[in-house]
Amino acid sequence: MAEVAPVGAGGTPQPRTPEPDGSLRIRGGVGGIRFQFEELLAGAAALDGLVLQLQAIEVEAEAVRVALFPHQASSYASGSSAIIAVGESGREIGRVREQLQRIGNGVRASHREYGFAESHAAIRLRMGMGAPILGTGLNALDLGLRDATEGAVRDLSRILEQMMGLPPAAANLAGAIVGPTDVGAVLRAIATAPALSFLRPRPISVSQTETATKSVDLSAAGMLRELDHVSATSEGEIEVVQIDKGEDKAWVVLIPGTQPGNPPGGSNPLDEAGIAEALGYNSAETSKAIRQALLEAGAAAGETVVAVGHSQGGIHAMNLSQDKAFLAEFDLKFVVTAGSPVGGITPQAGIGSLHLEHQQDWVPGADGKANPDTKDRVTVTMTNPVSLAPGEDQGIGPAHKLSRYEEGAKLVQLSSDPSLAASTATLGGILGVGGVAKVSRFKLSRETTQAPRGGR
Structure with a gap:
């Protein structure tokens, strides 16, 4: 959190980058840089009010001194003693006022420097400065790393230009x-x-497959465990959990990650074509299906x-946070994603989110954008090394597995x-800790493609 210097110490409060918590690297939330600045700027505005009050007191003190x-x-x-005492009091008030002014000005100067540094870094990245050297080809990048993938996707045009022989300086300028x-x-x-028309969104039908009553764990870990079970035991299905809270009800939607199609673009909307719908079309049809479910x-x-969603499912889950039709019908309070590229999605104000990523998982960086640092949005990047157990399926990388998240x-x-x-407390306040709940599965089926007229 912000480091506060006591009055008289001559220092200005400064935001502090969140320290890693063991193997967890944390960004955003109430301990994030941006929220710390918001709090400090609010404090600086309050100091402005005090400064005005002190100025008025200084004027009154001087008027009393003159009247004596x-x-x-x-x-x-x-x-004489009274005149001297009143004058000293006025000057002491002036010294306090000046110190408060320095603190407020220092906070604003720090905020301006932070904004300048972010803008400068963004410009440098757009020009290829500080990015990986790509003159030797893509082998210079380890695409198993989340940050490297984000950089490669973000700078794709510059990479292609260099691969085609454009001089690095020209490629960087073009980028x-x-x-x-x-x-x-x-x-x-x-x-x-x-x-490739199968990548375009198509209508999705919804049908309920089963309903059961069972004990559920509503922590983030518990919901991811249940989501892993949904992924392993179904194809093209999502799960809806009903939580009774006295007279009120809350609902959890669990959305699995990508389930490879054979071929892609078939009836399962969670296949590879679903990634295109999620990233390219804001989950237009899948959001409707979730609402219907x-x-x-x-x-x-x-x-x-x-x-709650994993991989592609996390993109669909996060897209709900900006879907006006969905938000007009339901009160979406929180989103949990695991291994999902959602940096380009801006949720409606007030919707909280927790994003789990792993340094060795390239998928969260696949949209080329880092998750914004805001009060309501917390990103946790795991840095512990992972490897495959003997006989374990590689998939698209051991760090992307839902069990790791x-x-x-x-x-x-x-x-x-x-x-x-704060994120854990918020989620707990919304759902509670768990208990017996009604759990329903819904099968999502994408409309089949039609062959072009005149085609074979």
């Missing part, structure tokens, strides 16, 4: 002009090709919802870091 002069002769010793890669725009452009499960308009969520729950503690 005509009476000094009647009792010279006591009159600065073009700006970071817009992954959504790239996917939409790709989907315009007739042979909630209604069929019994959710009423205005009731509280928490969305469940382990990270357990560490989050035990952490005393201010941002993580």
Whole structure:
């Protein structure tokens, strides 16, 4: 949190970068740099009010001092002492006022320097300065690392220009002009090709497959464990959990990650084409399907919802936070994502989120954007080394497995870091700790493609 210097010490309060908590690297939340600055700037504004009050007191003190002069002769010793005392009081008030002004000005100067540093860093990255040297080709990057992937995707145009033989300086200048890669725009452009039309969103039907009553753990780790079970035991299904809280109800939607299609673009909307819909089209059809599943499960308009997703499912979950139609019907309070590239999604104000990432998982960096540092948005990056157990399936990397993120969520729950503690408390306040709940599965089916007229 911010380091505060006591009055008289001559220092200015400064934000402090959150310290790692063991293997967890933390960004955002109430301990994040941006929120610390928000608090300090609010404090500086309050100091401005005090400064104005002190200025008024200084003026009054001077007026009293001047008013005493005509009476000094009647009792010279006591009159002189009174005049001196009032003058010293006024000057002391002035010294306090000046110190408060310095503190406020120092906070604002620090904030300006922080903004300048961020802008400067962004410009340097757009020009390729400080990014990996790519003259030797893509082998210079370890795409197994989350940050390296983010940089590679962000600077894709510059990488391609260098691969085509453009001098590095010219490639960097072109990259600065073009700006970071817009992954959504790239996917939409790709989907315009007739042979890749299966990447475009298509209507999704919803059908309930089963309903059961069982004990549930509503912590982030518990929900990820249940999501892992949903992923392992179904295809194209999401789960809706109903939590009864007295007269009120809350709902949890669990959305699995990518389930490879054969071929992609088939009936399962969570296949590879679902990634294009999530990143390129803001989950247009999947959001409708989730809304329909909630209604069929019994959710009423205005009731509280928490969305939880892994990988592609996390993108769909986070897209709900900016879906006006969904938010007009339900009160989405919180989103939990695991291994999901969601840096380009801006949620509606007041919606909290916890993003779990791993340094060795390249998927969260696949959109080329870091998650913003805000009060309501906490990103936790795990840095512990991971490897495959004997006989364990490689998948798209051992760090991307949902079981790894469940382990990270357990560490989050035990952490005393201010941002993580606040995030855990917020989620607990919304859902409670768990108990017996009604759990429903829903099958999502994507509409089949139609062959072009005149085609074979």
